Amino acid sequence: MARREFTKTTKREALKRSGGLCEAVGEWYGLQGGQRCNAPLSYGVEFDHIDLDANSKDNSLENCAAVCIDCHRVKTFGHDIPVAAKTRRQQDKARGIKKRKSSLSHPYLKKKLSGEVVDLRTGEVVSR
Structure with a gap:
């Protein structure tokens, strides 16, 4: 309040x-x-x-x-x-309320400026 x-x-x-x-x-x-x-x-x-x-x-x-x-x-x-x-x-x-973890919290995932998510180990685009 x-x-x-x-x-x-x-x-x-x-x-x-x-x-x-x-x-x-x-x-x-x-x-x-x-x-x-x-x-x-x-x-x-x-x-x-x-x-x-x-x-x-x-x-x-x-x-x-x-x-x-x-x-x-x-x-x-x-x-x-x-x-x-x-x-x-x-x-x-x-109260046991935890911060929501980002789907990009994995150390091998990186989001590019274009919006693509890339796996840094393989270079593959995981999502757009």
């Missing part, structure tokens, strides 16, 4: 609290520890969950940060997406 978004009221209050400046703080956002970005939010604002739990359902003002687009991108791609992917892999492993 995906987490819900912040309400309009929460977003308005977070933006008001920020004073129009990015509230991103620390290494998650690509900054030095304890450093705040303070970029003007006039170029765009996004609202980020402060709680680092990928499955957080806390949509309160205390868990909402008004951040600039650049800081949000750094945290999303550098932390949030990898952590969520790792969580899914761990859950799948615990």
